[in-house]
Structure formats: structure tokens, C-alpha cells
Amino acid sequence: MSSLLIVDDNKDILTQLKWGLASEGWDLHFAHDADEALRMYDEVAPKVVTLDLGLPPEEDNSSEGFRCLVEMLKSNHPARVIVITGNDERENALKAVQTGAYDFFRKPIDLDELRVIIRRAFHLCDIEAEQPGEEAEESNGVAESHGIVGTCPAMRSILTMIDRVSSSDVPILISGESGTGKELVAKAVHEKSPRRGGPLVTVNCGAIPENLLESEFFGHEKGAFTGASSLVRGKVEYADKGTLFLDEIGELPMNLQVKILRFLQEMVIQRVGGRKDIEVNVRIIAATNVDLPQAIEEGAFREDLYYRLSVVNLHLPPLRDRGEDVRLLAEHFLRRLTGDMHREITGFTPEALAYLTSYDWPGNIRELENKVRRAIVLAGGSRITPEDLGFVGHGTRGNGETPPLSGTLREARAGLEKKMVKSALTRCQGNILKASEELGISRPTMYDLLKKHGIENWGK
Structure with missing residues (x-):
């Protein structure tokens, strides 16, 4: 049976929905606040949730509702969440959809209209369950499907959604x-x-x-x-x-x-x-x-x-937020384009890799592909240099810094790794979870990097 979780602190609305939706044959569950809703969410694993954004103890704003929404979407079994808002809360409704809510519905509740939205949500869940599609191919931890290459969590999620x-x-x-x-x-x-x-x-x-x-x-x-x-x-x-x-x-x-x-x-x-x-x-x-x-x-x-x-x-x-995917994509383009252009180029120099991984890529993947194509045409040796990519001689790049051009590749990577970790922590105001998500790594990995590079007092 399809489980529906209804989250609302208004007893009259809960009663209305309980009797109005009883004939649909859904397994109905009810919660009055965010904590109760999250507990029930984990226990029941509903396919669909209706969520009132104004929940106690903060009924006058949407903070509790958004907390509940975010936690549900982070779950291993994310449901389709339909947020319920007041007529004067259009901005909150749009923000909820941007956050990941499936749809929104404004009060006062019209049961006939709400039924249609809930039925459609269950229908999409059923389609995904019956026809999950082929999973993206993986090689050495790299997910790839139809030319889309990625190893960061965001791109893995995109590939999964494409299949679904x-x-x-x-x-x-x-x-x-x-x-x-x-x-x-x-x-x-x-x-x-x-x-x-x-x-x-x-x-x-x-x-x-x-x-x-x-x-x-x-x-x-x-x-x-x-x-x-x-x-x-x-x-x-x-x-x-x-x-x-x-x-x-x-x-x-x-x-x-x-x-x-x-x-x-x-x-x-x-x-x-x-x-x-x-x-x-x-x-x-x-x-x-x-x-x-x-x-x-x-x-x-x-x-x-x-x-x-x-x-x-x-x-x-954006490519600047995809971490190691920059190198993977550069190598992917190199393999494909050298074959098309009949050039024998084996890879990138350490200096070129340092530039690639520290550049901000305002033009994203399209800019990266064009730079690799240019480099293949201009390369005078078997490996691509920063000059071939068009970096040297053009001053500073998108982030205003010049990557290290001496030392080993391992040293260059370690220096860049430390810089990226510190930069992410600064942007996220010391929040370890947010910084690790931004970098596309797990929280335990983040703690390992903090220890490895001796980064302390990151919350200050």
C-alpha cells in the first residue's frame, strides 16, 4: 500500500485530510511537528509527504518546515514532498521547490485539487519503481553514461536521475x-x-x-x-x-x-x-x-x-565545484579528441594539471573542451603544457592566483588540496558538513584532510 505522511499542526486540517483522503486507499500517517514528522518518516518511509511549512514551535515562520524538508530530502529514501503554504507565502513556496520539494499547494485546501497532485506524485513513484532503467556504468569509481563523465556526488545523482x-x-x-x-x-x-x-x-x-x-x-x-x-x-x-x-x-x-x-x-x-x-x-x-x-x-x-x-x-x-572531475574530463576529452585529430599525445605535464585543477572555469565544460582541443593542435611534444592550453602569458586566471610550477605533482596536488579545503571552510563559515558537501567528499574524509594538512581553528 502507498504510504502518505501528512504533517500539519492544525487539528482541523488533519481531520479534514483524514476523512477527505480515506477513500483513496492510501496508508495515511499524521504528524504535528517537525521532530514527530522526521521520526515517522524514518519508520514509515512514505512515498509522498504533505508538509505545512509553519510548524511549532515556530508557527509564525517557515524555519521548522524547511528544516523538516531538508532532512527528508537528505534521506536514503527521499519522498516527493508537497509543501502547504498560506496565500501570502508565495516566496516560501518557490524557495521550497528550489530546495527540492515536488510541488506546493496553497491554503485554504481544496481536497479535489490536492488529490490530483498527490495521485500524480504516487504515479511518478510507481513509474520509477517499475522501470528503474539501466544504472550508469562505473569504471574505477567514475560514473559515465552517454558521454557524461563524473565522480562527484552531484553528478552521480544526476546520472541516477537520468536513469530514473x-x-x-x-x-x-x-x-x-x-x-x-x-x-x-x-x-x-x-x-x-x-x-x-x-x-x-x-x-x-x-x-x-x-x-x-x-x-x-x-x-x-x-x-x-x-x-x-x-x-x-x-x-x-x-x-x-x-x-x-x-x-x-x-x-x-x-x-x-x-x-x-x-x-x-x-x-x-x-x-x-x-x-x-x-x-x-x-x-x-x-x-x-x-x-x-x-x-x-x-x-x-x-x-x-x-x-x-x-x-x-x-x-x-558548475565545473569549479566538481573537484577531481576537472582532471577526469580533461583526460576524457584528450582521449577522444586525439583520436579524432590523429595526434599522438600521451597526457598532461604536472604544471598543466596544476593549472587545470586550480582554474575557476567560468565557461565550464565547454571552455575545458575548447582548451584541450586548442592544446592538441598546438602541442609540440607528447604531453600538453600550460602554454599549449593558453594559460601562460595571460596573467592571472579566474581565481587570481598562479599555480605552483615547480616541485613534484604530488606536492602540487597537496598544496592545492589544502588551499581548497581552507577556502571551502571559509565560505561555509567553518561548517564541516557543508564544506565537505561542497567539495564532494564525505565528512570523515574531510576530518582526515584537516588532520593531514594541520588545519586547525577552522570554525574561527
């Missing part, structure tokens, strides 16, 4: 800085999905002039406007029975957001200048480097479209 969501048709929103690999993730989802025999059609919403966007999406009839000399099908039609990838969705003009929302709701389009309804069957994946919740606050993006697109939200970390 590929088999369903739920919309996916991929967020992250430019160059973090959003299109590669979209391709991986498509290639692992039942739609892999169909087309993957990409629309770059930020690269098409606004006056042509509607025609690009939906096509146009002959004579629809000056220059429309023939019938042209749009990207949506070409994606029928496949996947439509909406890249840079945050750049979409507001007037077209309305039409995209209507299309997502009905899966029916009309060509520009046409009157005939055309049914299409596509799976939607969107990507953005824009902070969409912030864009919603500023009135630049529709809230209802955001929630249509982000049934599943995959956030890709």
Missing part, C-alpha cells in the same frame, strides 16, 4: 550555468527513453528573432505573412513521437510563453495562418541558465509555465 526519469514522459527542466552540459543531459534522457527511435528536435529560444519564434515553433501556412510562399512545418510537428528540447527557455518572450503553455496543456497546435488543430505527441525537455524563480518574481516568466516544465528539475553544478 528517462522511461517516463514527464517534462524535465535542466538548469545550470552556460557550458555545464545541459544539452548532453537532454540527449542522454532521449536516448535512454522509449522515444529514442523518434527525433530529438532542439529549439534555441534565445537565438531566434522574436518575430520568427512562433513560426519556428508551430510552422505556418502558405500566405500567412509576406514571404510565406509555401506551407512549412514547425519544430513541434517535426518532434512528433519524439522529444522536443527547448534550450534557453528563460529567453522566451512573454507572449509566446502563453502559447507554449496552451500547447503543453492540450498537445494541440495550429500553424500560423491556419485554423486546423494538429495533434502532436512529444516529450518536453527544457533547459535554462536563468534563475526562473527570480524571473517569475520579476514578472519575466510565467509561474504556471514554470511548474508545467519542471515536474522534474535537474540542476547541473
